[in-house]
Structure formats: C-alpha cells, structure tokens
Amino acid sequence: xxxxxxxxxEQHARARRSTGGEPRVAGDGAKRLPDVxxxxxxxxxxxxRGGGNRRRSVIITTSQFTCTGMKTALILDDLxxxxxxxxxxxxxxxxxxxxxxxxxLAEARQWLAEHPAPDLALIDLxxxxxxxxxxxxxxxxxxxxxxxVVASIYDDNEHIFPALRAGAxxxxxxDQPLMQIVELLKGIAEGCPPLSPAxxxxxxxxFQPAPEPA
Numbered sequence: 438x439x440x441x442x443x444x445x446x447e448q449h450a451r452a453r454r455s456t457g458g459e460p461r462v463a464g465d466g467a468k469r470l471p472d473v474x475x476x477x478x479x480x481x482x483x484x485x486r487g488g489g490n491r492r493r494s495v496i497i498t499t500s501q502f503t504c505t506g507m508k509t510a511l512i513l514d515d516l517x518x519x520x521x522x523x524x525x526x527x528x529x530x531x532x533x534x535x536x537x538x539x540x541x542l543a544e545a546r547q548w549l550a551e552h553p554a555p556d557l558a559l560i561d562l563x564x565x566x567x568x569x570x571x572x573x574x575x576x577x578x579x580x581x582x583x584x585x586v587v588a589s590i591y592d593d594n595e596h597i598f599p600a601l602r603a604g605a606x607x608x609x610x611x612d613q614p615l616m617q618i619v620e621l622l623k624g625i626a627e628g629c630p631p632l633s634p635a636x637x638x639x640x641x642x643x644f645q646p647a648p649e650p651a
C-alpha cells in the first residue's frame with residue numbers, strides 16, 4: 438500500500454524538512470515551489486516520466502473558459518505547505534476569493550456536500566485516499582460549472598491524459614514561478630485555458646505526425 442513504501446507524499450514531506458532554515462535537497466533534478474518573492478519554500482523530487490506512443494484525442498476549446506470572475510474555490514492538496522502556496526496564488530489572481538481547503542478526497546467530498554459548487558477547483562492528483570482524477574470526474578458530472586484545474590508536479594502522459602479525459606480544463610505544474618501561475622489563472626477571464634507551457638508543448642507534440650522510419 439501507499440503507506441508501506443516511500444510515496445510521493447513522503448517525498449514531499451521529507452523535502453519540506455530543512456536544516457538551518459534552508460530547504461533540504463530532495464535529490465538530483467529536484468524542483469522547487471517558489472513563494473511570492475521567487476524563493477523556494479518546498480523542494481520536490483523530479484517525477485519519473487512516462488512513456489507510450491498512443492495518440493489520445495483530447496480537445497480543449499476556449500469557450501469552456503469564458504467567465505466573469507472567480508469568487509469561490511476549492512483547493513485539494515494533501516500537503517499543508519502546498520495548500521498555503523496555492524491559496525496565495527488564488528488570492529493574487531482573484532482578490533477576495535474564498536477558497537475551501539481539503540487534504541484528501543474524503544475531505545473534499547465532505548466540503549462539497551456542505552457548500553455550493555465552487556467556481557474553481559485546484560486539484561492535486563496523488564492523494565492518500567485515491568486520485569484527484571476521481572473528483573474531477575465527479576465535479577464534471579455533477580457540477581459542470583466548476584472549472585477543474587490540475588495543480589501537480591507530474592508532467593507525464595499517465596497523469597496528464599486521464600485528468601483531461603475526466604474533465605480537467607487546465608493543468609498547472611507546481612514548479613513554475615508563482616506569478617507565472619497567477620497570470621495563467623488570470624487568463625481564464627479572457628477565455629485562455631490555464632495550461633503550463635510544458636503541458637501545452639506536450640499536447641501539441643502528441644498530435645504531431647510520427648517520424649517515418651529512416
């Protein structure tokens with residue numbers, strides 16, 4: 438089970454432990470979550486990249502993103518530092534927004550049962566009690582007005598495409614500078630899908646013709 442071997446969550450927790458006020462190095466190729474000033478508050482281990490050559494049909498239209506403003510949000514992330522960081526991002530992108538915080542699928546479902554569906558949901562994928570993809574699919578079915586955006590460290594096909602197929606309408610990598618993510622979220626009001634550049638490039642590359650054998 439996820440408790441028996443070092444999981445992504447344990448890697449994140451270890452990365453947060455610091456010595457002398459400095460973040461611990463999580464290993465070669467580690468990535469950082471920057472704060473408002475561009476300083477690292479968390480160091481994240483670089484995830485393994487997935488393979489596979491299958492082309493998947495994933496279509497995102499800008500009409501899905503037109504909105505007049507975001508007033509309520511749900512943040513689903515099992516790591517307290519990440520929830521705090523994402524809250525800062527939302528407050529910078531949408532001043533006055535009221536985000537609910539959940540650390541597991543169970544907590545998120547309980548929050549949704551007690552509150553109206555939020556305008557925006559920032560959803561991590563790897564959670565102690567399942568995958569954020571499950572909540573994306575549930576929200577897409579029961580509350581299609583909620584804009585579901587993945588906020589993750591994972592940029593491999595095995596995470597990206599299931600999330601998009603479930604109904605995610607954006608995918609943000611948490612190793613980006615905070616203000617870059619803020620600007621991507623602000624673009625929602627102009628009909629721009631909040632996609633990290635690396636994810637956009639991966640999606641475009643996926644539909645390029647395969648090179649012919651030499």
